Structures are given as C-alpha cells and as structure tokens.
Amino acid sequence: MKNLMKKWNSLSLVKRIFVGLIIGIILAVTVPTQFSGITIFGALFVGALKAIAPILVFFLVMSAISGHREGTETNMKSIVMLYLAGTFLAGLVAVIASFMFPVTLTLGAGVDSITPPGGVVEVLKTLLMNVVDNPVKALFNANYIGILAWAVVLGLAIKGAAQTTKDMVTTFADGLAQMVRWVINFAPLGIMGLVFDAIATSGLESLLSYGQLLLVLIGCMIFVALVVNPIIAYIFIRQNPYKLVLTCLRESGLTAFFTRSSAANIPVNMALCEKLGLDKDTYSVSIPLGATINMAGAAITISVLTLAAVNTLGIQVDIGTALLLSILSAVSACGASGVAGGSLLLIPLAASLFGIPNDVAMQVVGVGFIVGVIQDSAETALNSSTDVLFTAIAEFGKRRKAGEKVVINTKFE
Template sequence: MSGFSKIAKRFADGNLIVQILIGIIVGAIFGFWGNASGSEFADKILNGISVLGNLFVGALKAVAPILVFVLVATSIITKEFGEAKGMSKVVTLYLIGTFLAAVVAVAASFMFPVELVLKGVETATMSAPQNVIDVLKDLIFKMVQNPVQALSTGNYIGIITWAVGGGIAMRGCSSETKKVFVDVSEGVTKIVRFVIRLAPFGIFGLVAISIHETGFAALAGYMKLIAVLVGAMLFVAFVVNPMIVFVVTKKNPYALIMTCVRESAVTAFFTRSSAANIPVNMALCKKLGLREELYSISIPLGATINMAGAAVTISVLALAAVNSIDHITVTFADALLLSFISAIGACGASGVAGGSLLLVPLACALFGINNDIAMQVVAVGFIIGVIQDSVETAVNSSSDVVFTAIASETMK
C-alpha cells in the first residue's frame, strides 16, 4: 500500500467530529492571520483555500435534490408499518411531537433572531409572499413543476410532491423492484456519506474565508445559532415531551424522561445516528417491560420518521437565512406553514450524520430563497454540526422510547 493510500485510509477511518474540530481550528487560525496581515499575499492564500469551501457547498448542492427524492420515494415504497396493536397511536405521537418541535423552533427564532454572514444576499430579490393565499398558490405551482426541472433547479416542494406521488403509485410493485429502489437509495446515501466525509476540508475553507472577510462577525453568528438550536432542542426534550406524556398518561412524566435521557440520549449523543441507536433503544424498551410486538416495529420506524430534533434544525436554519436577507418579512401564516414544512421534511431526513441539514433548502424554498444562499446555510450547519447534530440525535432517539412507552402504557 502506497503512502498516499495509507494516509487516505487513516483519514477515512478517523473520527469525523475530531477532524471537523481540527478543520474549524485551523481555518480560524488562517482566517485571523489573513485578517491581521491584510497583505496581498494573504488574500491570495485565503482565496485559494476558499476553493475547498466552494467545492464542498457545490457538492452538497448537487447531491441534495437527488437524495431527498430517492429517500422519500423509497421510504414510501418499501416501508411496512405493521399491524401491531397501538402502532397508530405511536405514529400519531411521533407526528405531533415533531410538529410541536418545529413550532418551538419557530418561536425561539422569533424571540432570538439569528443573522448569518452569507454571500450574495445584497443582490437577492426574493421576498416572502404577502398573504397565505399567495403562499398556497406558490406551493401549488411548485408542486406541479416538471420533475426533471424540479431536480435540476432545486425545487424541493416539487421534488417532495413527485417523490410522495411516485412512492404511493409504486407501493404495489414487485419485491424485486422494491429491492432496486432500496439499492439505489443505499447508493445515493453512500455518495452523501462520501461528501460529508470531506466536510473537514470544506469547513476549513469556509471558516478561513469567513473569518478573513468578516472577523468576529461570523463567529458571533455561529455561537448564537448554536445557542438557539440547543436551547430549543432542550426545551423540546424537557418541557414539550413531558407535557405530551402527562396529557396522555396523567402521570408524572419525568421518571420516564430522565430514564430515556440516561440510557438512550447519552448514547445517541456520541453515535450521532438514530439508526445506530436502535439496539440501545430496543434493550431499553425490554428493560421497561414494554410490549415487544409494539416496540419491535415502533423503534426502527421512529429512527426514520420521529425527528423532533431535525425539525428544530430545519426551522431555525431556514429562519436564520430569512433574517440574513433584510427585505424578507415573515407573517404568522408563513411561520405556521414553515412548522408544517419542517415537520414533514424532518420525517424524510437522511439516516446519515448531518442528514437533516440537506433538507434546509426545502424550508428555504417557502420564502423564495434560492439554492445558492440556502446551501451556504447548510454549510454553516456543518460547521456547527459537532454540537448541533449530537444534540439533535439525542432528542430524536430518546423520544422514540418515550412515545413508545406511553403508547404501550395506554394499552394496558
């Protein structure tokens, strides 16, 4: 094995979180050096480094529409929801929890608005529709756009519509055809994993050029964004979920909540994968004495559609993009519709680390924000993803057990 191959293998096998942290630190050092130097030589070096960030954003922009279409269509075509008693209640709780998480995120973004330093917002001409009729009309026209054109232009509303419609139409196809869809989905997911594997280089370039051009302004925006995201997720985990438990069971919710935090959320925080945390959740459900015929279906299903943390991420980042463009105003109707869009989008979030970030453009499209600006926000999401994605996964995965437990409790 050549020296380059050994280095590439060590990088591929390395801890992505550590690598991203190194990228952030080294990028910040280069950025502050360029800022302090102010020389033409430093400008040339930083402009060269920025190419890494531009390539990373470009790769995300290229793969995101295909990923959303394939994941949503494959999920509908192949998903077997099962006939276990109580599943309808679990699914209802999943959807309610995800929607309420989106509402919390929208409220938090209004109370603590975040602005990001993005390129091209000065010349942006988009604006939010003036009333709910305009919003619905715009949505309908986007829904019926040619699917090829929707994919090429990043029209996520149209992509979701065609994916759902195609998935429903293909649910009766043969098992061999379903296997093809699964294989295609796995192939696209591998491409996404490869792109995300290159995140340390892209983030290095993005942080370096951002700090070089804006100094502390970019870092201040990142810190505030992390605070709003984590604050909203913790509110969901320790206020919203307990309220749902109490309403359904009429019992003190915190014994169950704290058990799920200790034995599910902590593990999910470090794995950053709801799918990887399925065995942990299954073991916890068994320990809690829940009905096996219920949790054997609800836990794997929850890993794909119970995405309260993802709904928070999508909503907060979309509104951060809106706040970064001065002339866009958001009405109550826009905010409510964003909550629905974020909840629906979160249910189709990819199983890979950072998968929810690739659905941010779906929410941005509601306000007419183009793909170029939306993907810059996605890139910012990867910069803060060391914290955001860990907390998001912890909320997502622990909620699976919480809702399964209260559904099982009501069946006794």
C-alpha cells in the same frame, strides 16, 4: 487483570460510557496526534450497529407480524399520531424561538456538490418509492421504509405457515437481538473513539463564531426534550413523566448523540424497550418507523436555519407564514434520512417558501455542516430518545385506560 475486568463489567453501561467519553475528551485535547488510531473504535462501533440494524428490523417485524394473534391490539395508531404531533410541536417551538431570539448568518461559499430535494411532492414521492424498493436493495442501503414494508408483507404471507416455520423466524430474530447486546457492550470504546474524532478533527474554535445560532438550536431541542415531551407524556400516563423522559435520554440519547445516526441507534432503542417491558410486537415496528418519520430535532434545525436566512436577507414574515413553516418543516423532517446531516438538505425546500434562491439556501446548508458537530448530535439524541419515549407512553397510557396499575421500571442492571 481478571478482577479489574470483573469490576469494569459490574458497572452499568451508562457509567462505562461516561468513562469512555471522559477518556476520549482528555486524549483529544491533550495528545490528539499520538492516539489518532483510537478513532477506529468509533468507526467499528457505528459500522457494527449500522450493519446489524437492517436485518434485525427485518426479522423482528416479520416475526411479530407472522406470530400476531387475531384480536390482539397494538398501539401503532397512537404512536404514529405522537410522532407526527411531536414533530409539528418541535417545529412550532423553533419558529417561536426564532422570533424571540432572531439570528443572522454570515453567508459564504455555497455547497455545490449536494443536490437538495425540489419540493414537498418530491419528498413524499421518495418516501412512497422507498416502500416498493427492491427488498435486497432496501436491506443493503438500510432503507427502513422499504424494509418495514417487505417485512410486513412477508410476515403476512407466512402467517398461515406451520408453527415450526414461525419458530425459526423467531429464533433468527432472537439470535440477532443477542448479537446486538454484544455490540452494545462495546459502546464505551466506540464512544471514546467517536468523541476523540469529533474534537480532534473539527476542534471547538470553529463553533465559537456561531454561538448564538447554536444556543437557539440547542435551546429549542432542550426545551422540547424537557418541557414539551414531558407534558405529552403526562397526558398519557398521568404520573411524573421525568423518570421515564430522563431514562430515555440517558439510555438512548447518549449513544445517539455520538453515533449521530437514528438508524444506527435502532438496536440500542430496541434493547431499551425490552428493558422497559414493552410489547415486542409493537416496538419492533415503531422504533424503525420512528427512525424514519419521528424527527423533532430535524424540524427544529430546518425551522431555525431557514428563519436565520430569512433574517439575514431582511425578509418580513407574518404569523400565517410562520405557522405554514412549522407544518412544512414537520412534513419535510419526516423525509429526512436517519443519518448524520440528513435534515440539512431539506433547508432549501423550506427556504423556497420565502422565495430564497437555491444558491443562497445551500450556503445556509454549509453553515449547518459547520455547526453540525454539535447540532446534529443533539438533534439525533432528541429524535432517537423520543422514539422510545412515545412508544412507551402509548403502551403505558393504554394500560392505564384498561385499569391496570402502571409501574414504570427505570432502574436497570
């Protein structure tokens, strides 16, 4: 047994996750009732990540701000611009794909128990109110905009404190980072439980009737991940971007696909940034911020499902309105929560652009929840992996402009 554990631990984490994935699929398809208890592993894994992520972000950001030296530049401006541009381009790709491959839906009963936001102004107001949320409440509810805001303020407040105080904050941050590494080591068991639960609960039959819709949704996300993002990456690093792109998809996108939560994947992304040798002062802020505003997958979901409703109702859409939808879906996506299904509640907001009544739009949301077992997983994988990708290319691009030789290490133990 000891030798077996030694061989198991010698495998890379990705290989161990694939083993857990395969076992979960086999058990869900063959003996779903006898092994239903293994779903607890998935719940524990996601719960542990969600529990530690808010306080990890709080201490990392506070440590980075308090220890920041005057004159040291970060890449946050470039990263935020990449987040916004990437989200808009994803929405634009989804609109173009929806025109090329129009989808119609069979609308049934609405989802009456969920209240969507009333408009873009309401989404922006919610974002601003989250900034001034009670700090304890922000930590409790995993409100990352509020956590970031208070961590920055507190970091600035103790910037002039004694070095021992700053060292204590850094020690807490390092301790939390080590706890995250321990949790991530349990990812194979967690993934096994999550995939078992998804297949055993929802099955694959319910997705067959929405095959064309899923093809457009997933096709757009794959196109953005493997075509649009690499082009953006090449512009910054001026070398083959696929090694970095595929590393982000493998190391970050894989776990995000099964946790279905950008917020839960924050510790995974921070660990990946550390492996890539990125600046801790930058990624400790950019990764949690990306989990909130970098929502390319959400922009795709909003655009595709909204235009599917438009096609179903026979509404004519001109180029100007389609472009406006791309912008609206990007802005709306920035307000999508980093949890499973967060983007679906913003569909009524985009649908209102075409005069679609709220009750019909909520039926589209219902369709979104049906295909969500695949759509939401792929959406989160794209969102979360892109957080790391854009953080990395902004830093590597800065090094290239400074005349440094950029060597991107993507081979990890």
